[in-house]
Amino acid sequence: MSAQPYSLLIKHILKMPIAQASRREIVYRGDRRFTYPQFVERVNRLGGVLAGLGAAMGSRIAVMDWDSHRYLEAYFAVPMSGAVLMMVNIRLSPDQIAYTIDHSGAEILFVNSDFLPVLSAIRDRLPRLRAIVLMTDEASPPDLPEGFAGEYEALLAQVPAEHDFPDFDENTQATTFYTTGTTGLPKGVMFSHRQLVLHTMVIMATMAMAGLNGRISREDVYMPLTPMFHVHAWGFPYAATMMGMQQVYVGRFLPDVVCRLLRTERVTVSHCVPTIMHMILTAPAAKDIDLTGWRVIIGGSALPRALCEAGLARGLDIYAAYGMSETCPILTMTQLRGDILDAAENRNEAEVAIRISAGLPATLVELRVVDDAMNDVPRDGKSVGEVVARSPFLTPGYAGNPEASDALWRGGWLHTGDIGTLDADGYLRIVDRVKDVIKTGGEWISSIGIEDIILTHPGVAEAAVVGVPDERWGERPVAFVVLKQNAAQDEEAIRSHVRARADLGEISRYAVPDRIVIVEALDKTSVGKLDKKTMRIRATETSPHAVA
Amino acid sequence: MSAQPYSLLIKHILKMPIAQASRREIVYRGDRRFTYPQFVERVNRLGGVLAGLGAAMGSRIAVMDWDSHRYLEAYFAVPMSGAVLMMVNIRLSPDQIAYTIDHSGAEILFVNSDFLPVLSAIRDRLPRLRAIVLMTDEASPPDLPEGFAGEYEALLAQVPAEHDFPDFDENTQATTFYTTGTTGLPKGVMFSHRQLVLHTMVIMATMAMAGLNGRISREDVYMPLTPMFHVHAWGFPYAATMMGMQQVYVGRFLPDVVCRLLRTERVTVSHCVPTIMHMILTAPAAKDIDLTGWRVIIGGSALPRALCEAGLARGLDIYAAYGMSETCPILTMTQLRGDILDAAENRNEAEVAIRISAGLPATLVELRVVDDAMNDVPRDGKSVGEVVARSPFLTPGYAGNPEASDALWRGGWLHTGDIGTLDADGYLRIVDRVKDVIKTGGEWISSIGIEDIILTHPGVAEAAVVGVPDERWGERPVAFVVLKQNAAQDEEAIRSHVRARADLGEISRYAVPDRIVIVEALDKTSVGKLDKKTMRIRATETSPHAVA
Structure with a gap:
């Protein structure tokens, strides 16, 4: 055969905007433009x-x-x-x-x-x-x-x-x-040229499918609000560069700088964790900015319903994606579908439910939700199990840690450690972390579901629910809550708010937290996610009924 | 490493709509629906x-x-x-x-x-x-x-x-x-699983970039008007299936059936050669159909300016793509860009010029325009040379024909046999076929450029220009013309029409055809392309000054 073999190398991503000679810019904090x-x-x-x-x-x-x-x-x-x-x-x-x-x-x-x-x-x-x-x-x-x-x-x-950059094997x-x-020491994940090129193509191909929300194109202005050290800023900078998009980088994350750049650079596409979005939507500097049409992908943690609705009220196209450090990271992305919305009884409600789900598998991503024996659980939107995945861009393991690598890939599928459910249309909802899940009286409780309800209380700014050991029930839910400024400190009112929803049958009665703990701020990990591990320890230490 | 290796196999394209459980249909002639x-x-x-x-x-x-x-x-x-x-x-x-x-x-x-x-x-x-x-x-x-x-x-x-479909190597x-x-016998090209999966991803990723024209999504209704035996119907059925789109297949191509399906199935995306688009736009059955918003990719031959303008006048989003059997086939696709249109003096004119160009290289496609020594010619939109390509989805050669394979891949690049020019923004224009090009008095003439002018004459339905040997000038252009119904047969009026444009300086004076030959129909190849090889023979045989 006479062909020149063609490897999937990162340099081929960069050849596209050269070939296409984008007239757009790479902007740093608004000061430096390239x-x-x-x-x-x-x-x-x-x-x-x-x-x-x-x-x-x-x-x-x-x-x-x-x-x-x-x-x-x-x-x-x-x-x-x-x-x-x-x-x-x-x-x-x-x-x-x-x-x-x-x-x-x-x-x-x-x-x-x-x-x-x-x-x-x-x-x-x-x-x-x-x-x-x-x-x-x-x-x-x-x-x-x-x-x-x-x-x-x-x-x-x-x-x-x-x-001259060299040619080499795509792996x-x-x-x-x-x-x-x-648990344990930080673990090193690794990705190859082939994996990053395919991940870039998958982001673009998946977004090409979007008809009703989250459409992007070369005309957009992209500003990541996820640290670039965190899973390649979710891979989007590679895709933005391949498209020759206008790109804006914020430097050290300061809400005032972010708000200024949003306005002066006319940013149209971003992605961030819920905490950052919450910060922007409540920042005084953002009050007078027209955010209409700003498309924001929320990842890292589930998109709380209240945050989604607050974003929609400001005119944002806000929706969730799901993945992890081990997966490059995109596994799923939320896309509205006409075939589903047209058939829905309440279109608005169906839309929000989709936006806050984890979404549909991205192209080339195979997802299953399995029980302990690796059998698929029914795709009914109710049955839960662990989310496992295959795709061309998952880390082959952890550097120098064969034991953890084997655990990650047991049965030939990457184990996300997340508990989820797939519905008949293929949408994934994450119910909880394997290790965070609350099991009380032999039944699973979704801490996210309770958090969503607490967040609809008018005095609540942030909420996190964890399970603490309980002699009688195995575990019981405890809620940590940050109040809005000037909100009355009334734990019982919040509990009643949740109980009222349980009375309506929306959640089980045993899902009503035994305790509401009002705090100044929620514990967060280094990447801004809720640190439930720390909260669980905190809740256990202060529990009147703690298991010794 | 503990990971399951993940090959790029065609079965992985099909897993997406299964996973996503599209509620759309595959429709055959409107009669059968799956x-x-x-x-x-x-x-x-x-x-x-x-x-x-x-x-x-x-x-x-x-x-x-x-x-x-x-x-x-x-x-x-x-x-x-x-x-x-x-x-x-x-x-x-x-x-x-x-x-x-x-x-x-x-x-x-x-x-x-x-x-x-x-x-x-x-x-x-x-x-x-x-x-x-x-x-x-x-x-x-x-x-x-x-x-x-x-x-x-x-x-x-x-x-x-x-x-159970087996797993195997992606190559x-x-x-x-x-x-x-x-020349010679038909030559067999070949494509691997890896190539077809990547081509599918490239179609989707490239279309994701489109901001101002040619946007597609899972909400679209797709109806190919290119035969499926012809380069995988340009690869779009794989992409449409991956997106879970509504798909409509027309069976034997009959204009009345096509027009009926356009209307009843509310088709939004198609692709075809210029001849088919011409046929539909002039079909009596299509007169009363609202074609507004129908996105049509034109390939196989260049998109004539007159056809593009006729399509735009009917509300179509009509634009060109370029490729060949050897390239799977997509090499380039036309996309409007805000950065260029905003800077244009005449936005409408700039838009049409882009729509009828071959377009921008698709993602992962490297294009060069080179001289005989494989040196790049300047990217000035004027300098011409042969278009050569590299990408992950080009045929490795011709089956059982090492000689032709070596010629196709000489210098490590696939030779398209097309003469083109790249401009500073990265857009490719195809000027002619290597073998069709007209060289008169030592200067190149673009037969497509002359055809475009002839097609603006109110009496002309179709036109093709070829070069015939000429003792004095090497070659001279001859135009074959099909008249519109009831148009007067006046060769000299058509020549004057072209000469007037030469007088305006739009084309060289030596590009005005010596002869206009009015015919009932243009010679076409089996796939509906202009058969210039046959026309050149026909013109040479009838030339009064033919070289013996």
Whole structure:
């Protein structure tokens, strides 16, 4: 055969906007703007810098930065060089940051000057690190700390504008980052060029199907509100670049900056966790911004009904997606379907129910909901089981941890650890985490369902429900609640609110929490998710009926 | 590593609508309607029938049918069985049909009863064929001809509704069909599972980018007007199935049937060659149909400006795509871009110019326009050269023809044989075929450009320009013209019409054809393209100044 074999490499994503010569820009905080040709040149120059620093096939290159054009440059130049991009979770503790950088085997580190204090505290625990590059937003960078290889912009300026990136096997590893599980040390996941190219295509192909909500196109202005160290900002920067979209990066997440950029850059597409959306919708700076038509994908945690309705009331096209660090991450995305809405008794209600579900499997994603013996549970929207998946872009395992890898992939399917249910139309609803699930009197309770009800109480801003051990029932639900400003502190009123819904038959009577605990703020993990592990400990410690 | 490897197999396309349980239908001529679950069951049954007939990995299974649900079932069940689907071009001569079926090595043939006369004429030249299945639209099928294995529906009914399709390497061949080149015997191209899955994803991902024209979604009603034997109906049936779209298949192409289905099935998306679109726009039955919003992709030949404008005037979203049998076929697709239109002096004019260009490279398609030494010509929208391509879904070569394969892939790029030009925004315009190009007095002439001008003459229905040998100038252009009904036969008026545009400087004076030949119909190839090879012979034979 005479054909040139064609591998799925990340450099082929970047060839598209070059070929199409987008006239759009990559914007950083509104201050710095790059055309696509300039961006491509900077990726080339970063390739030259990496080569100069001795990066080779398989070298681990770590990055510690806020969301930025620089991070996007690293998304491309590092894997295109055959090296592996290690995205450091800057919200972890210094101990964990040291562990993850060292465990990844990183040789070179690109670090934002904001993180120099953390770095100096852990530098002596990173013996494998042999070159550090300083990144800074300052016009005149500070004096280079001792032992640094150079400053990012200065290094880029010293190398040629052209750079030849090599060809190699599409199964070459491209990225790695660490997920903080409920137990043990952070675990390293890994994704190959083939996986990231296919994930990019799957995001685009899946969004092509959207007819009634969540439509995107090359005309959009994209601004991620998910950290770029977190599962490749859900993979969207690769898709946005392939489409030649206008892209806006916010730097350190500050609500005022985000609100300003939303307005001045006319952002049309974003994605974030519920907490961030809640923050924006309640930020004084956002009050006067017209958010109509802003399409926002909510992930990381379930989209609470109250938040969805608040977003819809502001004119947002807000909807959920579902995935995890191990899955690149997109597994499902919520899309309204005319065939379903047309048949619904109450179209608005059906629409909200779809928007807050986890959605439909993305293209090339196979999902099952199974019992302990890996048998499918009925697709009736009621029967629950663990969500397991297959697709071309799931992590093959955890770095250096065969035991956890085997557990993740037992039976040949990736186990999400989430409890869900599929309905006859193929929509997935996540009911709970395997480890968070509340089982009381032998029956499952969906903590998300109770949270949704509590959130409809007019005085409640945020809510989280966890199960605590109980001698009689096995477990009992406890709700942590953050009140709205000026709301009366009345736990019993909230309990009555939930009980009234149980009286209506919407939830079981045994799902009404025994205790409502009013707190200043909910415990969150480093990536802004509800930290139910900590809350469960807190609830157990304060329980009058705790199991010893 | 603990992961289940995940191959790109055609069965994974079909898993999506199952998982998503589309409530849409597959419709055949408006008479027969299948839900997606029924369709999936029929694919399973066809898998059982193929197994019963002894089809194995690599078996060649040929199909002779009009566009139908049956063909769609074969698109899936044959490759999913590990066999190779051979799509017979029913418009070829009986000799060529015999040659292509035999050359492909087909063992089993599925044949529509309409083609029984052709089959009986060539049956003795198909010694490798060991089983024939009859397909028919009749409620009660005719008596089974001697030597047939059975009738399609009867065979489907005899096997179980469930069928396990095997797993295998994604590079396994899935399809083959024959392209009739300008010289020699038909040549067999071939595509693998990986290639067809990626092509499907690329169609969807590319269409996801469309913001201003050509948007599709799962809400659309799809009706191909391209034969399904012709490059997988350009690959769209796979994408439509993956999206769970409503799909309509027209059977034998009859303008009245097409017009009826357009109306009754509320079709929103189609694709066809210019000839078919011309036929529909001028069909009496289409006069009273509201075609507003019908999105039609024109391929196979360039989209003439006059046809584009006629379509726009009827409210169509009409635009061009470009590819060939060797390329699966999508290489480029026309998409309007706000960044370009906003900057244009005349927005309407800029829009039409984009719609009739070949468009932008699809995702994962690399295009170059090169000179004879394979150097890129400038991207200035003027410099011309041959269009060459790389992508993951180009045929690796021609079956059993290493010489032609090497020529196709010389220099590691697939040579399209088309002369084109890329502009600074990445849009491709096809100027001519390498072999059709007119070179007069040392200068290239675009025959398409002259055709476009002739077509703006009020009396002209169709036009084709070819070059004929000329002692003085090397070649000179000759135009073949089909007049509109009742138009006066006035060759000189048409020549003056072209000359007036040359006087305005729009084209060179030497591009004005020496002769206008008025004909009843233009020569067409079996797939409805202009047959310039035949026209050139015809023009040369009748030329008063022909080179001996």
